[in-house]
Amino acid sequence: MRLDTDPYLARYASRVQGMSASAIRALFALTARPEIVSFAGGNPAVEALDLEAAEAVAAAVIRESGAIALQYGIGQGRPELREQLVAVMAHENVPGHVDDLVVTAGGQQALELIAKCFVDPGDIVIAEGPTYVGGIGALSSHQADVRHVPMDAEGMQVDALEDLLRQLSAQGRRAKFVYTIPNHQNPAGVSLSIDRRHRLAELAEQYDLLVLEDNPYGLLDFAGRLQPSIRQLVPDRVVYVGTVSKTFAPGVRTGWIAAPHPVRDKLVLLREAADLCPATLTQMVVERWLATQPWREQVKRFRGVYQDKAEAMLGALDEHMPGGVTWTRPSGAFYIWMTVPAGIDTSDLLAKAINHRVAYVPGRGFYADGSGGDQLRLCFSQPSPERIVEGVERFGALLHEELELVRAVYGAHAPAAASRPNEGRGAVG
Ligand code: PMP
Numbered sequence: 001m002r003l004d005t006d007p008y009l010a011r012y013a014s015r016v017q018g019m020s021a022s023a024i025r026a027l028f029a030l031t032a033r034p035e036i037v038s039f040a041g042g043n044p045a046v047e048a049l050d051l052e053a054a055e056a057v058a059a060a061v062i063r064e065s066g067a068i069a070l071q072y073g074i075g076q077g078r079p080e081l082r083e084q085l086v087a088v089m090a091h092e093n094v095p096g097h098v099d100d101l102v103v104t105a106g107g108q109q110a111l112e113l114i115a116k117c118f119v120d121p122g123d124i125v126i127a128e129g130p131t132y133v134g135g136i137g138a139l140s141s142h143q144a145d146v147r148h149v150p151m152d153a154e155g156m157q158v159d160a161l162e163d164l165l166r167q168l169s170a171q172g173r174r175a176k177f178v179y180t181i182p183n184h185q186n187p188a189g190v191s192l193s194i195d196r197r198h199r200l201a202e203l204a205e206q207y208d209l210l211v212l213e214d215n216p217y218g219l220l221d222f223a224g225r226l227q228p229s230i231r232q233l234v235p236d237r238v239v240y241v242g243t244v245s246k247t248f249a250p251g252v253r254t255g256w257i258a259a260p261h262p263v264r265d266k267l268v269l270l271r272e273a274a275d276l277c278p279a280t281l282t283q284m285v286v287e288r289w290l291a292t293q294p295w296r297e298q299v300k301r302f303r304g305v306y307q308d309k310a311e312a313m314l315g316a317l318d319e320h321m322p323g324g325v326t327w328t329r330p331s332g333a334f335y336i337w338m339t340v341p342a343g344i345d346t347s348d349l350l351a352k353a354i355n356h357r358v359a360y361v362p363g364r365g366f367y368a369d370g371s372g373g374d375q376l377r378l379c380f381s382q383p384s385p386e387r388i389v390e391g392v393e394r395f396g397a398l399l400h401e402e403l404e405l406v407r408a409v410y411g412a413h414a415p416a417a418a419s420r421p422n423e424g425r426g427a428v429g
Contacts, residue, residue, distance in 0.1 A: 014121070015143050027350055031359040037391030039378040040359040042186060042334065044246050048305045053293055054249070054285075061284045073280040075272040076264075077103020077256070081283045084290035085256050089242065091296065092218050094229045096240075100258045102267045103278045107216055107243035107255040111138040113270050114212055114239055114257065118176045119144045126164060127179040128156045130337065130366030130375065132186045135179055135214065139368070146368035147175070153328065155192030156180060158199040165207045177210040177239070182230060184217040184333030187366050187377035191331065194227060201233035214241045219299050221332035222307040236260055244286055246333070247299050252282040306334050312385035313378065313392060320396030322403050327378075334381035339374055340399065343406030343414025346376040349398075358394040364420060373417025 009017070031038040061069050076082075082098040089096045104110040111134065119125060121143035127135065129148025139146050149161045161178065168174055180200070182192040192200070204211055213230045231238040243255035257267055271277075289295065310330055317327055317336070324341035338360075340346060346362040353359060363375030380388055406414045 015141055019141070027354060028359070030354050036354060036357045036359055037383050037387050037394065038359045039380060039383070039388075039391060039395075040361050041382070042379045043382055044250060044334075045302065045305050045381050046249050046251070048301055049249060049298065050293070054289070057288045057293065058285050061281065061288055065284060069281045069284045071280060073277045073283065075102075075268045075277050077101065077278045078280070078283050078287065081254075081287040081290075082256070084287050085242065088219075088244075088247070088290065088295075089258070092215075092229070093226055094215070094218075094231055094240065094242075094258075095235060096231075096258045099261070100264060102257045102259070102264055102271060103283060104255045104257060104271065105253040105275070105278060106245055106250065107214060107241050108134050108138070109253075109271075109274075110241040110243075110255050110257045111135055111212075111214065112141070113267050113274070114177075114241070115139050115142045115144065116270055117263065117266050118210075124168065124173060124175045125177060125179060126161065126175045127368070128181065128185065128188070129369075130187050130363065130372055130377075131179065132181060132214065133361075133365050135181075136366070136368050139179070144176070148367060148369065148371075151185070151188050151190060153190055155182060155185065155188075155190050155196055156200070158196045158203065161200070162203055165203060165209070169207065174207070175209065177212050178204075179212045179214065180230070181214045181217075183215055183227065184220060184330060184335070186217070186333070187335050187361070188337040189328040189330035189333070189335040190337075191227060197228055197230060197233060201230060201237075204230075204234050204237045209237065211238045212241070213238050216241075216243045216246045217333035219247050220303055220306060220334075222303055222310065223331070224300070224303065225331075231258065239263060247302065248286065248289060248295065252286050253279070254282055254286045303332070306332070306381060308385055309334070309380040309383075309388055310336075312388045313380045316389045316392035317396075320393050322396065322400045324403070325399060334379050336378040336380065338376050338378060340376070341403060341406070341414070342374065342416045343410055344399070344402050345373050345417040347373060347420070349402065352402075353395060353398055356394045356398045358391045358398070360395070370419040373420065 028040055031040045079098055082101040086096045086098055115138045119142040122145055124147055125139050125144040126147050128151050150157050184191055211230050231240045240258040327336050327338040347364055350362055361377040363372030366372055
């Protein structure tokens with residue numbers, strides 16, 4: 001069998017033909033080495049959890065309700081869990097009722113089911129640019145035509161969204177939905193301003209638009225501030241996605257969708273086709289965690305951990321980055337988005353960064369259209385503040401060297417990083 005071609009190629013469905021694993025994925029494998037400070041994966045700091053309490057909760061579920069916990073459940077998810085999740089939403093001022101919710105295997109399965117529910121090949125979906133890698137993955141696997149709307153420090157530029165909506169409507173086309181991560185966006189580390197939330201809600205009414213609101217990070221605002229959700233503003237136009245991955249643990253793979261009931265019914269059927277029902281055991285663990293543990297305090301602890309790390313990183317960036325490099329200043333969660341000067345391509349730079357014992361995610365993976373070659377994501381959730389400073393020092397030294405090289409080769413006329421076709425996707429949270 002030849003190794004350079006896939007003998008099964010002609011058999012695949014068209015949605016799979018264009019899929020490939022990222023060349024960068026191999027490099028990510030190296031980032032697990034202890035000598036490397038990794039700002040790559042978006043893993044939450046689960047070590048900040050009360051693991052003894054988690055153990056007690058998991059043991060009690062089996063001890064007290066083992067025969068239920070180890071049995072199939074219903075496709076929509078356990079009503080007892082949905083009730084707890086409604087309380088989580090209420091803590092964030094997001095309206096919801098147990099009947100609105102479908103429990104999913106994390107927010108990721110929610111995005112996949114929603115894409116499956118709405119997207120035919122070639123359908124237009126509007127997303128922030130940059131946007132969540134896994135969101136692009138879910139949309140691309142259903143062959144969506146993803147159009148990006150640029151962002152700035154206040155999140156998605158809603159004026160640009162309006163221009164795009166107008167343009168599409170002049171062509172007699174419409175987007176299936178707008179995908180937004182309004183709070184502490186992955187990867188940009190910015191939030192949609194209040195004015196823009198209201199404007200987005202107005203545009204949804206005006207253009208008869210559906211909004212996919214993905215909210216893993218809303219409770220992780222460093223100051224505990226809460227912004228109005230889009231679901232709060234225009235509930236009938238929003239399919240809302242939540243997850244316990246960032247407020248409890250991603251290992252339980254528990255998320256949910258809150259949707260208007262006709263959409264909810266379709267989603268339940270789709271999830272039953274995919275995996276019959278959510279895992280009963282982990283549903284019951286999450287349910288019991290939320291019902292019996294001081295999870296609001298736990299969320300506060302997470303916030304404090306991330307705030308310390310964010311401060312360490314922002315301070316180190318101010319100190320060690322060369323002129324011309326810019327970055328966002330997050331007020332919650334764990335991402336910083338960086339733009340580097342012309343002449344540097346962040347995909348090409350990654351191998352050198354790993355040699356300098358520091359890692360990040362290159363920007364192109366966060367766009368469906370191959371742009372983002374001059375951008376990158378830094379995630380500060382995992383390393384300690386001391387290691388963060390060390391990693392930023394190393395990365396700053398590398399960028400200083402690179403810029404000297406760029407100046408020596410191009411003078412003041414370095415080329416901008418070119419757009420490249422989709423590099424393929426790797427699993428980066
Ligand atoms: N949406 C966004 C914006 C994310 O950053 C992530 C995970 N990093 C997810 C959804 C999916 O997370 P999970 O499946 O663990 O809930």
